[in-house]
Amino acid sequence: MSQIRGLCGKEIPVKQRSQAYYEKRLRHKVGRAISDYRMIQHGDRVIVAVSGGKDSLVLMKILSDLSGAAPVEFTLIPVHISTGYEQDFDRVAVWIKAVCGQEVIRIEASIKEILSSVSDPEKSPCALCSRLRRGRLYSYAQEVGADSIALGHHMDDIIETFFLRCFYTGQIGAMAPSRVSDDGKNRVIRPLASCPSRLVEDYFSFFHLDPVSLNCPIRPDGKREVVRRYLSVMEREIPQVRFSLFGALGNIDEKSLCIRESVCANPH
Numbered sequence: 001m002s003q004i005r006g007l008c009g010k011e012i013p014v015k016q017r018s019q020a021y022y023e024k025r026l027r028h029k030v031g032r033a034i035s036d037y038r039m040i041q042h043g044d045r046v047i048v049a050v051s052g053g054k055d056s057l058v059l060m061k062i063l064s065d066l067s068g069a070a071p072v073e074f075t076l077i078p079v080h081i082s083t084g085y086e087q088d089f090d091r092v093a094v095w096i097k098a099v100c101g102q103e104v105i106r107i108e109a110s111i112k113e114i115l116s117s118v119s120d121p122e123k124s125p126c127a128l129c130s131r132l133r134r135g136r137l138y139s140y141a142q143e144v145g146a147d148s149i150a151l152g153h154h155m156d157d158i159i160e161t162f163f164l165r166c167f168y169t170g171q172i173g174a175m176a177p178s179r180v181s182d183d184g185k186n187r188v189i190r191p192l193a194s195c196p197s198r199l200v201e202d203y204f205s206f207f208h209l210d211p212v213s214l215n216c217p218i219r220p221d222g223k224r225e226v227v228r229r230y231l232s233v234m235e236r237e238i239p240q241v242r243f244s245l246f247g248a249l250g251n252i253d254e255k256s257l258c259i260r261e262s263v264c265a266n267p268h
């Protein structure tokens with residue numbers, strides 16, 4: 001098993017920690033994020049986007065635990081948008097039914113067919129793939145009158161996105177823990193926003209479950225991997241760097257930035 005780094009930078013073997021320890025930490029962090037960013041109100045119906053990857057399964061499990069225990073009551077609607085690339089999603093759906101007591105609603109989105117018809121070898125189709133999946137989630141949320149859509153992005157995803165936007169698009173921005181979609185019709189929430197990926201992965205290892213694998217032929221463009229490597233190097237020098245960066249994203253000295261009045265950043 002891997003090791004977890006304490007805030008002091010000391011490596012602590014995961015074996016010394018129990019599943020209950022990780023569950024407690026995740027529930028605390030998720031509950032706090034829900035409250036801090038006002039993600040969920042009493043009586044909300046929350047769609048949980050379940051891709052079948054580790055992050056979405058941990059999100060489903062923790063929200064399922066909290067929905068039965070939190071002071072704020074809410075209902076979950078797990079939804080899987082099928083791209084056509086997933087292998088063996090049934091296995092994961094059975095696990096969710098057994099562990100969380102919920103049936104996953106599956107929506108065929110024909111994304112594989114759409115992507116193969118727009119074949120520009122110069123461009124990665126991942127952004128389009130993501131937009132198509134998000135669009136299908138938005139329209140389903142409208143159909144069933146859901147109050148929000150929970151996505152499985154965690155703290156590392158948010159920090160990496162911040163660097164990707166800085167390095168490759170020349171823009172300061174990240175992924176908000178909670179925001180209303182551009183058309184104003186849907187609220188997207190990220191309850192794992194303050195959870196480091198290491199915590200999510202270590203907890204997932206107790207599920208004894210293989211995440212869904214994708215037989216997508218597309219190779220990611222590698223930019224995110226580059227950023228991950230930089231972050232790992234930084235972490236060797238500054239052990240708490242991820243927490244500092246995440247804190248900085250909510251503590252902005254706007255007056256010190258180089259903003260011209262004519263420039264308006266596109267929302268993300």
Ligand code: SF4
Nearest residue numbers: 085125126129216218
């Ligand atoms: S790798 Fe394939 S499935 Fe994943 S986002 Fe890119 S196109 Fe979509």
